[in-house]
Amino acid sequence: MDAMERIKNTIEKNPIVIFMKGTPEFPQCGFSMRTAEALKACNVEFAFVDVLAEPEVRANLPAYSHWPTFPQVFIDGELIGGCDITLELFQKGELQTMAQEAVKEK
Amino acid sequence: MAGPDRVTMIKERLEKALSTTRIAVVDESHLHAGHAGTKSGGGHFSVTIVSDKFTGQSMIQRHRMVYLAVDDLMRTEIHALSIKALTPEEV
Numbered sequence: 001m002d003a004m005e006r007i008k009n010t011i012e013k014n015p016i017v018i019f020m021k022g023t024p025e026f027p028q029c030g031f032s033m034r035t036a037e038a039l040k041a042c043n044v045e046f047a048f049v050d051v052l053a054e055p056e057v058r059a060n061l062p063a064y065s066h067w068p069t070f071p072q073v074f075i076d077g078e079l080i081g082g083c084d085i086t087l088e089l090f091q092k093g094e095l096q097t098m099a100q101e102a103v104k105e106k
Numbered sequence: 107m108a109g110p111d112r113v114t115m116i117k118e119r120l121e122k123a124l125s126t127t128r129i130a131v132v133d134e135s136h137l138h139a140g141h142a143g144t145k146s147g148g149g150h151f152s153v154t155i156v157s158d159k160f161t162g163q164s165m166i167q168r169h170r171m172v173y174l175a176v177d178d179l180m181r182t183e184i185h186a187l188s189i190k191a192l193t194p195e196e197v
Contacts, residue, residue: 030138031186068173068180069187084189085165 003056007064011074015102016046019061020071023050031083035071038090042099075102112149112183116176120155123175127194128156134188148185160193 001009010017016039022028024036039046051058051070062068065079073080075098080086089095113131120129135149153172160168168191176184 066170068177079166081166081169085169088165 003060004064007057007061010047010049012077014047014074015105016044016073016075016099017048018046018071018073019049019051019057021050021052024048028052029070031069032071035073035083035086038086038095039073039099041090042096044099044103046099075099076105112179113151115183116151116153116179119175119179120153120172124155124157124159124171126155126157128154128197130154138186148183150186150188151184152188152190154190154192156192156194156197158194160191161195165191 018036018039020027020032020036022032024040027033027036036048049057051061061072065072067079067082069082071082073086080089086095089098113133117129117131120126130153132152133149134152138150155172159171163171169189172187172189172191173180176187
């Protein structure tokens with residue numbers, strides 16, 4: 001399976017997935033850390049892909065999602081945003097609702 | 107870093123592409139010194155932009171417009187952008 005297909009599968013299979021530098025437990029970048037923290041605070045299960053461990057995903061995801069940087073958060077197969085948008089949605093309380101709805105549907 | 111200052115470069119691209127009514131670009135690279143991304147030379151910048159062009163656009167679309175305006179710099183000068191994109195009505 002090529003990288004684009006793997007990316008597509010990951011995004012479609014998981015109601016919530018974050019592509020980040022490092023892991024939620026050991027983030028390797030401040031932006032990834034803050035974004036993963038917001039997702040954790042939503043109290044739902046979410047998938048993650050460490051793009052530092054997956055160079056092909058790191059190289060191809062920006063073209064797939066039309067978004068140049070990491071982290072990237074997808075809910076229900078759609079790009080929600082990077083760090084700024086995810087944190088803003090969290091502060092408004094919208095991320096929590098979106099995340100809980102996404103997990104409920106599955 | 108020598109050469110045209112990066113804040114000015116970013117500012118000029120954004121002003122041109124988005125006809126900004128207000129813009130602020132801050133170099134926050136020093137906050138991330140030692141971070142893996144800074145080794146390649148790309149900086150961290152925080153931009154606040156007010157533009158009519160954001161009217162009717164979602165957050166995702168606004169951020170994409172900003173990234174597109176500095177697309178060539180994203181490969182070299184910019185490692186990360188923190189973006190605040192507002193319409194004049196939202197200010």
